[in-house]
Amino acid sequence: MMDLYQMKTIFLLLPATLLSAALASCASIKSTQPNVGAILFEENCQRCHRYAEDLREPKEFLKRTVHYGGMDMPSFQSVLTLEEEDALATYLSTL
Numbered sequence: 001m002m003d004l005y006q007m008k009t010i011f012l013l014l015p016a017t018l019l020s021a022a023l024a025s026c027a028s029i030k031s032t033q034p035n036v037g038a039i040l041f042e043e044n045c046q047r048c049h050r051y052a053e054d055l056r057e058p059k060e061f062l063k064r065t066v067h068y069g070g071m072d073m074p075s076f077q078s079v080l081t082l083e084e085e086d087a088l089a090t091y092l093s094t095l
């Protein structure tokens with residue numbers, strides 16, 4: 001038979017457990033691609049392209065441009081991994 005102390009413990013722990021589960025799922029949402037892309041934009045592109053919205057282009061075009069560079073734009077193939085290029089292109093193309 002549960003005593004009062006045990007019951008209190010259960011009722012105090014249950015909400016805490018649910019809350020931490022909810023927070024954990026938020027944290028995993030935060031680490032999905034668009035936010036990684038936003039950080040990559042700030043770190044690599046913003047100094048020349050001030051607004052991410054200006055680079056809203058088809059994903060494949062973005063990947064190609066970032067990888068190979070342009071006339072005056074530097075290539076990022078030795079700066080970013082293919083995965084990062086993909087995350088960045090996903091972010092910009094879906095703005």
Ligand code: HEC
Nearest residue numbers: 044045048049054055057062065066070071072073074076
């Ligand atoms: C050193 C400055 C510089 C940096 C850093 C830079 N760009 Fe560019 N970018 C340019 C210039 C200049 C052009 C104009 C076209 C050319 O050079 O061929 C351009 C053109 C582009 C274009 C094609 C034209 C357009 O406006 O749609 C895209 C897309 C693009 N950049 C995306 C990026 C992304 C994404 C990054 C970050 C990984 C980035 N750029 C970083 C200078 C830069």
